Amino acid sequence: MQHVDGNALAGPLAEFFAFDVTMAVARCEGCGSTAELARAMVYPSGAGTVVRCGSCGQVLMTLVESEDRAWIRFTGMGAIEVARVSPAG
Amino acid sequence: MSETVGTVDATGGIRTVPRAGWHVGTVTATNRETPNASRLELEVDGWPGNAPGQHLDVRLTAPDGYTATRSYSIASSGDSTRVVLAVDKLPDGEVSPFLVDELREGDMLEVHGPLGAFFVWRPGAEPRPVQLIAGGSGVVPLYAIANARAEAGDETPFRLLYSVRTPDDVYFARELEALAGTSDPLRLDLVYTRRAPDGWPTPPGRITREVLEAAVVPAAEHPLVYVCGSTGFVERVADWLVGYGHDARSIRTERYGGT
DSSP states (O other), X not given: OOOEEGGGGHHHHHTTOSSOGGGSXXXXXXXXXXXXXXXXXXXXXSSOEEEEOTTTOOEEEXXXXXXXXXXXXXXXXXXXEOOOOOTTO | OXXXXXXXXXXXXXXXXXXXXXXXXXXXXXXXXXXXXXXXEEEETTOOOBOTTOEEEEEEEOTXXXXXXXXXXXXXXXXXXEEEEEEEOOXXXXXXXXXXXXXXXXXXXXXXXXXXXXXXXXXXXOSSOEEEEEEGGXXXXXXXXXXXXXXXXXXXXXXXXXXXXXXXXXXXXXXXXXXXXXXXXXXEEEEESSOOOTTXXXXXXOOOHHHHHHHSOOGGGOOEEEEEEOXXXXXXXXXXXXXXXXXXXXXXXXXXXXX
């Protein structure tokens, strides 16, 4: 299956996170580059989803889902930067 | 306002998009968009509205409980609970053949959204020209963006470069023509890859580096660029843009995989 990009994570991860994870800025622990997760490369398969750094290809995270739970592994990223919701929002 | 999710726009300001949730949408209209695609209009109970360029996920459930979920860009935007999609039928798809050929008015669909705040443009957000680049059905979110600009009376310079197989395969053909004919027009450049209209000045063929350079807002004008289409199309175009001096941070991409 052809890879897609981090935009495709918005739906699966909205099930578990209260913020839009695709806009979170992650640092790749492989090459040190920072980018919104929307800019990562996403490789879906029947077994799960592998998310790779758009710059160097290092695995950033993996997502495996079953009917009643999910396993989300943040393999290759350090801290993520997340915007606060504006109080006026 | 109802629940929202915070995001930071390109100028560092905090913006919000409506929070995603699962909803039931009722099909209010389904029409042929191109020989291979349908335009679906849904009335979605509880839909919180969506920003131009966002997508949603559609989940189909078989009688035995098997589910298949696919993402589709939204062609509409704003506060309305009316949501418009345009779906391309993939030959070996699990979901799109059903949506394109089988779905009827009155049918109900499970939808999850609105999703994604990255591939979004809002009127008035940034005083920079905007270049939209679409391959095939990748035009759907870009149409939503161009239409939102027109509805807002926004005067940001806009160009759309649209690569499409044949004149019959143009999505939103009438709407794009109308946007190109306003007093503050969307500048529309079409590239036909298989068959061009009679008298078209250039023979059909894929976008080349040269065509791209001639038809996009120059890097010196610091445009925001949105590219959507198949993965191969998006990556080819984005690489060329960077080669022409466009700032990679100013290029937003959405790859839908496939061919």
